[in-house]
Amino acid sequence: MKKLTERGRRSLTGYAFISPFIVGFFLIFSYAVLTSVLFATSEITINKSGYALSSVGIDYFKEILLVHPTYNRSLVNSIRSTVVNVPLVVLFSFFMAIMLNQEFKGRSLIRVLFFTPVILSTGVLQKIDNFADIQNGLSGSSVSTTITQSAGIFDLSTFLLSLDIAPQVVIYINNAVESIYEIINMSGIQMLVFLMALQSISPSLYEASSMEGATTWDNMWKITFPLVSPYLLTVSVYTIIDSFTSYNNPVMQEIQRVSQGSLLNYSQLSAMALIYFAIMALLLVIITFILSKTVFYQD
C-alpha cells in the first residue's frame, strides 16, 4: 500500500471527522431536496409497493401561482411581514444588547428573562401561544393591545398624525408597536449574538478615543457600530430564516393546511415550498449583497 503524506493523512482524518454529516447529506438531505423537486414536477399515485410518479412538468407551479386562491396573497404577506420585521428585530436586539451590556443591579436576572423567548417561541408552544390568550378568544384583542389599554397609554397614531407625519410612516410605527410582542419573541438569539459582539470589543479602544475628546455618541458610531457590523449580517440572515420558517407565517400556515390533507397533496406541497424557498433565497442574496457593502472587517 502506498504511504500517505502527512497532509494527505490529515485530510483523510478531517473527512473521517465530518463523515457523519456527509452520510447524512447523501442519505437524507440531498435525497430529500432532489426528491421534493421531483415530487413538485410529478403526479403521485399510491400503489401496493409504495408510490409511483408520472412527470407533469411545471403544471403544479403554474397552478399554485395562477389558480390557487390564497397562495399569492399569503406569499406577499409573508414577504411584507419579513421586510417589516427584520429591521425592527435587528435594531431592537442591538439596542437591548447595548442596554444589557452595561453594569447594573439585577442584570443576571434580566438576562435570564430576556433569554426565555428563545425557548418559549419555538415548537408547539409557539403554535399554541397564538390561541392561548383568553382575551383573544373573547374580545379579539391581542396581548399588546391589552397591555397598552390597561396601562391607559394615549393614542400614539392620532398624536403622530396631528404632528403632520406622513400616514405611511405612522402606519409603520403603529404596526411596529402592535407587533412588539412578536418582535421581542423573535430577538432572543439575536440579542445574545450582539451581546457577544459587544463584549469582544476591547475597552482600550473606548479609553483611547475618550482621551482624544470623543463623546459617547461619537464612540457609538465610530467604534461600536463598525466593529459590530459583521454581526449585523449574521443576525439579519438568521432573522430572515427564522421569520420565514416560523409557524405564524402565512405561507407556512398555507403549507401546514395542505400537509394535513392526504398523501396525494405532496406535489402541491413541494411546489409551494420550493417557490417559497426560491423567493427566500433571492431575498437573502439581496440583503446579503446590500449589507456586505456596509460591513467593516477589522483585518
Add this chain to the structure above:
Amino acid sequence: MKKLSYNSSAKLKSFLIAAFRYVIVFGIAFYIIYPLLLKSLYMFMAEENIYDITVVMIPKIFTTDNVKLVMEEMNYFKSLFNTLIFSIFLAALQTVFCCFVGYGFARFEFPLKKFWFAMVMLTLLIPPQVIIAPLYMKFRFFDFYGFLSVFLPKSGLNLINTPWPFVISAVTCMGLRNGLFIYIIRQFFRGIPKELEEAAHIDGANHASTYFRIMLPNAKSLAITITLFGFVWQYIDIFYTSWYMPNADLLSVKLNSLSINILSHMIAGGTSTINDAYSNLLDATGCMLVIFPILIIYFILQKQFTESIERSGIVG
C-alpha cells in the same frame, strides 16, 4: 439660580441614565413574562370566571379542576417521563455527532472543505417544510440504497411511529437546527491554540486520542449548552414529531391536540355548548404544564446556559 457643581451634575446625569435604563429594561422584561404570568393565572381559573367581566387577571374562584382535567387527558406523568428520556437521549446523540463534525471543520484542512461547510449552512437555510414530504416517504419506505431489501420486503421498512427517524437524523447531524450546533462548535474549537494539539502529538497522541483526551474535556461546558439547546428544542418540537411519530405519548403531541380531544370528549358526553375561550383556557393550562419542567431545568442551569453561550461565540 445656584449653579450645580460639576460633580453633582455628573451624578444627576448618571442617575437619570440609570433610571431610564431600569424603566426600559424592566418594562420589556415585564412584557416578556406577561404571557407566562397570565397563563399561570388562567391555569387556576374556573370556567365561570372567564365570562365574568369583573375578572381581569386574578380569578375569583381558584380551582385545580383545569389542571386535573388536562393532566388526565395528557396522561401527564407518563408523557413527561417519555418526553424527558426521549429528548435527553436525542440531544446527547446530536451533541456527540455535531462535536465530531464541528471539530473536523475547525481543525483540519481537506479538499472541498468550503463546499461542505456551505452545505452545513444550506441545511439551516432550507425550511424543513420543503423537505419533510420526501423525508416522510424516505422513512415510510426506509431502505439504504437497496442494501436492506436483500433481507426485507421490497418496499423497505416502515419507520413511521418508531423513534428511528429521529435517531437516524441525530446520528447524521440532520436533526433540528444541527447546522447551528455545528457552527457554534466549529467556532469554539477554532479558538483553541494549535500548540495544545502539537504538544499532544509530540507526546505520541494520535488524532483520535487528541480529540477525546485534550479537546473534548475543554469543550465540556459548550457540550452541556448544546445538549440543553437540543433538549429544549426537541422537547417542544411538534413539526417533526407530528410527521414521524403522530401517535407517540409525548407532551408536544398531547398538547397539540389537547383542547380538541377534551372538547370532543365533552361533546360525546352530551355537552352542547362549547366555547372558544374555554378551549383557550385548557390550552393555557396545558402550556404551563409543559413549560413548567423546562423552566425548572432552565432556572437551575441558567448560569451555565447564558454564560457559556456567550463564551462559546455563536458567530465570528
